[in-house]
Amino acid sequence: MPTLHWVGKNKVVNHHHEVPFRLLDKQYSFTANKGTPANSTNNKIIHGDNLEALKSLLPEFEGKVNCIYIDPPYNTGNEGWVYNDNVNDPKIKKWLGQVVGKEGEDLSRHDKWLCMMYPRLKLLHRLLADEGSMWISIDDAAVTLLRPVMDEIFGAGKLIASNVWQKRYSRENREAIGDVHEYILVYSKTPAAFKLSRNKIPIDEKQAKVYRNPNNDPKGRWRPIPMTAQAGHATADQFYEIISPSGKKFKPSEGRCWGISEATFKTLLSEGRIYFGKKGNSQPNIIRYLSEVEGVVPWTWWPHEEVGNTDEATKDLMAIFGGASGFDTTPKPVRLIERVLQICSQRNSLILDSFGGSGTTAHAVLKLNAQDGGNRRFILCEMMDYAETITAERIRRVIDGYGEGNKVVAGTGGGFDFFKVGEALFKEDKNLNEEVGAEAIRGYVAYTENIPTEKRWDTENAVSPYALGSTDTALCVFYYEKDRVTTLDIDFLGQLKIKNLPSRPEQFVIYADKCALDKDFLYKHGITFKRIPRDITRF
Ligand SMILES: C[S@@+](CC[C@H](N)C(=O)[O-])C[C@H]1O[C@@H](n2cnc3c(N)ncnc32)[C@H](O)[C@@H]1O
Structure with a gap:
């Protein structure tokens, strides 16, 4: 498997072992005001650098996190993130504390970004459960760096999908070709186990339009499923004659067979699940009720109509804060993270987002729990001081409800504990603290x-x-x-x-x-x- 090399890589491949183990220091607990369901407690928001926060989580959560979603700085040169990992090497020490800015001003931007990401991805990999999945939002430029690094950390063949999210709906005219998408990479330690446990996506009204009820069937809306199939691998019991209620006889045409055996056909007929058209003399179809549809298999195309766009994300946040929130990075729409969690989480999953930002992941977790009565739990890390004033504040509002007049959104209930990354367990002289x-x-x-x-x-x-x-x-x-x-x-x-x-x-x-x-x-x-x-x- 080809691997990626960059300046400083050999200094950071084992850096996660050198990060001091620190304790999480609980600052306070928040629970829903009375009157809202509280099925979503035992959550954590951690204020601090995720390199240290993730290490602190290892003793309790190694191999136990079911879904990881991260949305790290993409290294566009506009975010102005600071490389601060205390790697003990003269070359890297020169980078410390510097704002990682435009490429033209600083050619080592990509090396620094990879040095920042690598030890964090290593810790996230350790926290992920064997059958869990890790989802990463990333743009077109950084995906070329991230994929080989993820392949190296997870091993070959662990990429489940590279989903394309349509982040905007209006045309982007500034570049030669307008940029309207981002990726969401999905990895698992055991792709086969992930495939068995992942959920289908509930179908929306657009997809459900083909389910109608022309005959007022008391079981509700249904669609006819054609009964014939290609005869390539057919068995003998897939060739038989069917007589419709009007007496018309049907046989599969040349090269075709019936998709079901005669015995199955007879059972479905006796259950009223074969449709011969309004007059009872058309080619038979199987009746499939909307109420029985489990959902559709997710695919890699995520259009904005289904999962939201960046405008919607900003509006989500403004609605919660009743105006500007002060969060100056682009948040993700709640619907986007809901879709991620619909696919990868079960009702009691543990979900981790170590680049928490405005708290969209926690919002989506609480919303899904409120919808289906689940007990999903979240852990969010955010290093900026707005961990309290934006991240935690948003979650408090989501828990208790927000908005006014006809825009009131009911509280989801639940609660969380707020931590900061606390003291190191060992002192610099290697003695116990x-x-x-x-x-x-x-x-x-x-x-x-x-x-x-x-x-x-x-x-x-x-x-x-x-x-x-x-x-x-x-x-x-x-x-x-x-x-x-x-x-x-x-x-x-x-x-x-x-x-x-x-x-x-x-x-x-x-x-x-x-x-x-x-x-x-x-x-x-x-x-x-x-x-x-x-x-x-x-x-
Ligand atoms: C792109 S934003 C995430 C936005 C988020 N998905 C949302 O919807 O609001 C990235 C966040 O990661 C935070 N961050 C960057 N480096 C970090 C680190 N080392 N530890 C913890 N948080 C970090 C940034 O402060 C920023 O809030």
Whole structure:
């Protein structure tokens, strides 16, 4: 598989491992005013750089996010984004803090953009569930850079589709050929599993127009489906004679067969699902009711009539804020993200958008939940200070309802917790930052020892207040006290209430500041000693 190279790539391919692990610091919770349904809680808006925010999410959400949608800066030269990743390399250090502007002014713009995107995409890939999908909005220029990078991170053959969104409806006359589209790339770690779980798109009235009810059928609108097919792979029971109610006989013409066997035809006939025309003497058709139509298979052409355009997106936001919102980047229309989520989410999916902007993704999640009673959850990250004044404010308004007079939009209900990216777990000198508290440190160590979130123990467990939980093979113990040095010795082992476990673990992983037991003893009893903080894994 061809791969893309750019200046600085070798410095950032492992940068996500070097990003300090920080804790999410909860600022407040918001829930719907009384009277609105609250089926959409447990959501997060995180204020901070998504590189750090995504890393903070790993212990709880690695491999658990069902749908990722991102709309990063496209690197047009007009966004004026700042490259600020703290990559420890002299060449990259020169870029830090610089506004990434017009190509003519700064030829390294594309390298910086790729350096910015790569570690974030790596973390997003880790957060994505195996059968989940990742959707990325991108323009015509950056798609040529993004696709090889995504292919490299996901592996060959993981692109599901490159959807074309018609972003505007009026003609664009400034360029030689007017630019009216963007892409939405879709990737999955397991495209076959994605195909099985993805939803069809509900049909709209335009598509439903062919369903009529000329005979006042009590089961509602229906359409006739022709009954013949090409005879290429037909079996013997697809050639038979059909007699219509008027007595007219029908057989498939030369090279054709009936699309269904005679037995199926008879069943459908007895259920009144074969139509022979108004006078009962036309070629038979199968009746397909509108109420039974599951939807249509999504395709890569997304016209603005179906999913909105950039004008509509601006109007969406103005309606919510009752005028200008102050969001100076182009938002996406809610209908566009609704379409993404209609295809890829189930009612209880977890949805992540790490370039949150004005919060369109959260809006679409809440709207879909309100429509179908689902419990989809969202996590949004936004680094600018408007994370509170625009992103969170929009979501509060969507939850509680907005608009006046005949433009009132009912609240969706729900709630969210607002976080900022907080303190790092390790200090610059590599020691533990004890200010973050023992609970946070325990959670981190349990994650690095591969104890699944649901199997982690709290300090009240039956074995020891220091036990973290069990993996398939080992009991993990984190013997840590903020104010004293801990020593793994016979006394400490004697305090572990191993007999309270259903069976004796094969192995023990025990962290402490010091170890007073000799190697032979540790080996004989299957104990691995890990020194705090030296042996705590940095991921
Ligand atoms: C194109 S906008 C997204 C618009 C969004 N889809 C909407 O409909 O409102 C990109 C957003 O990503 C944010 N952003 C850029 N780099 C970021 C980073 N490193 N961490 C978090 N947010 C970032 C920008 O501040 C901007 O709000």
